[in-house]
Amino acid sequence: xxxxxxxxxxxxxxxxxxxxxxxxxxxxxxxxxxxxxxxxxxxxxxxxxxxxxxxxxxxxxxxxxxxxxxxxxxxxxxxxxxxxxxxxxxxxxxxxxxxxxxxxxxxxxxxxxxxxxxxxxxxxxxxxxxxxxxxxxxxxxxxxxxxxxxxxxxxxxxxxxxxxxxxxxxxxxxxxxxxxxxxxxxxxxxxxxxxxxxxx
Amino acid sequence: xxxxxxxxxxxxxxxxxxxxxxxxxxxxxxxxxxxxxxxxxxxxxxxxxxxxxxxxxxxxxxxxxxxxxxxxxxxxxxxxxxxxxxxxxxxxxxxxxxxxxxxxxxxxxxxxxxxxxxxxxxxxxxxxxxxxxxxxxxxxxxxxxxxxxxxxxxxxxxxxxxxxxxxxxxxxxxxxxxxxxxxxxxxxxxxxxxxxxxxx
DNA sequence: GTTTATACATGATGGTCGTCATGTTAAAAT
DNA sequence: ATTTTAACATGACGACCATCATGTATAAAC
Numbered sequence: 116x117x118x119x120x121x122x123x124x125x126x127x128x129x130x131x132x133x134x135x136x137x138x139x140x141x142x143x144x145x146x147x148x149x150x151x152x153x154x155x156x157x158x159x160x161x162x163x164x165x166x167x168x169x170x171x172x173x174x175x176x177x178x179x180x181x182x183x184x185x186x187x188x189x190x191x192x193x194x195x196x197x198x199x200x201x202x203x204x205x206x207x208x209x210x211x212x213x214x215x216x217x218x219x220x221x222x223x224x225x226x227x228x229x230x231x232x233x234x235x236x237x238x239x240x241x242x243x244x245x246x247x248x249x250x251x252x253x254x255x256x257x258x259x260x261x262x263x264x265x266x267x268x269x270x271x272x273x274x275x276x277x278x279x280x281x282x283x284x285x286x287x288x289x290x291x292x293x294x295x296x297x298x299x300x301x302x303x304x305x306x307x308x309x310x311x312x313x314x315x
Numbered sequence: 316x317x318x319x320x321x322x323x324x325x326x327x328x329x330x331x332x333x334x335x336x337x338x339x340x341x342x343x344x345x346x347x348x349x350x351x352x353x354x355x356x357x358x359x360x361x362x363x364x365x366x367x368x369x370x371x372x373x374x375x376x377x378x379x380x381x382x383x384x385x386x387x388x389x390x391x392x393x394x395x396x397x398x399x400x401x402x403x404x405x406x407x408x409x410x411x412x413x414x415x416x417x418x419x420x421x422x423x424x425x426x427x428x429x430x431x432x433x434x435x436x437x438x439x440x441x442x443x444x445x446x447x448x449x450x451x452x453x454x455x456x457x458x459x460x461x462x463x464x465x466x467x468x469x470x471x472x473x474x475x476x477x478x479x480x481x482x483x484x485x486x487x488x489x490x491x492x493x494x495x496x497x498x499x500x501x502x503x504x505x506x507x508x509x510x511x512x513x514x515x
Numbered sequence: 516g517t518t519t520a521t522a523c524a525t526g527a528t529g530g531t532c533g534t535c536a537t538g539t540t541a542a543a544a545t
Numbered sequence: 546a547t548t549t550t551a552a553c554a555t556g557a558c559g560a561c562c563a564t565c566a567t568g569t570a571t572a573a574a575c
Contacts, residue, residue: 116540117552141422144344147532161553218418221473222341228476235471259484260491264460267467271435273421276428284459291460316570317521361523
């Protein structure tokens with residue numbers, strides 16, 4: 116049975132969304148085409164009317180979810196509090212695609228890698244607008260470091276099967292980022308980082 | 316043909332080592348038992364004389380490689396310089412098992428998760444000995460934050476198919492960690508982080 | 516030296532999954 | 546209203562892979 120044009124467009128969006136959620140939750144490989152189509156309310160055979168291959172779906176789903184990522188608002192502490200929350204940790208399917216999929220995407224080439232790279236660039240640019248710092252160079256550095264710390268902390272918290280450790284990673288990384296932000300101001304005010312007390 | 320006792324012990328080590336390298340390079344799922352055995356110089360049928368299943372091999376290989384991780388020496392800047400190097404980025408198979416496998420291990424239960432959790436705990440403990448800070452609480456926080464940042468930066472650098480961005484992530488995260496370490500000293504010297512200049 | 520136990524090679528098996536061929540039905544086009 | 550087109554359901558195909566059964570040759574035990 117043929118369906119309407121709008122239905123087709125909606126089906127495509129539904130497939131992309133279902134794929135993105137399943138991939139974030141279980142990775143690219145263990146999720147099957149049949150499963151994605153079932154989650155989208157269709158049967159597996161119809162898949163190839165929408166995508167030429169599973170690889171193409173991966174590229175499409177990744178580009179889609181990354182392009183829809185909301186612009187961070189507020190200051191870095193606000194953003195970090197939301198990102199490094201237990202709710203986010205426990206919501207892989209609906210959470211940050213970078214934390215969920217970057218490590219797997221390393222082994223892919225072409226479109227998925229490029230899509231993820233674009234996502235990293237954009238996130239760095241956006242974060243540099245909200246991190247503290249006096250020069251653009253400083254802000255970009257802080258954006259890169261903070262983003263790496265948040266993504267890394269989320270992965271470490273998720274992999275830890277000790278709940279106390281998992282929470283500690285989220286909380287302490289947040290405090291550490293906050294402390295770093297304040298110190299950054301302090302150090303620059305003193306006239307340069309290099310004037311800080313020397314360590315061995 | 317039966318082989319000597321020592322040969323058996325060596326074969327087991329060879330299998331674990333080959334598995335660990337292949338897993339770090341290509342992930343748990345896409346690596347086949349036959350491939351691991353071939354890399355170990357054996358045929359696939361013999362595998363089940365050593366391990367009851369591929370899952371058991373995953374647990375064994377992960378525990379093995381994590382337990383052999385060298386203790387960080389020198390100060391944090393030294394460690395970060397080695398960790399956040401282009402050589403490490405380009406050597407997944409021989410590099411940090413956390414950066415390569417933590418994200419995949421999230422989806423596993425039981426022994427592999429526990430092994431990875433133990434690895435995270437140990438690394439935090441070890442890093443807290445070399446990070447700057449005046450109290451144990453501060454040092455542990457810095458160890459957690461720095462470890463998260465290093466693991467996250469390595470993943471982001473590896474996934475970036477733009478070489479300039481990839482290098483920038485490694486270099487700037489390193490500078491950022493160094494600046495943070497110095498500031499941390501500065502801030503505490505000033506008598507508490509909370510006395511830093513207030514931001515909005 | 517003979518016997519026994521076992522590590523491993525070879526090959527088979529069953530299940531899973533990506534992909535595709537075909538048929539059917541309903542939307543578009545005329 | 547009729548024709549045409551296209552979306553999707555059903556089912557099949559072929560490849561891949563984890564696991565296991567069997568045979569064999571050699572180390573270990575006696």
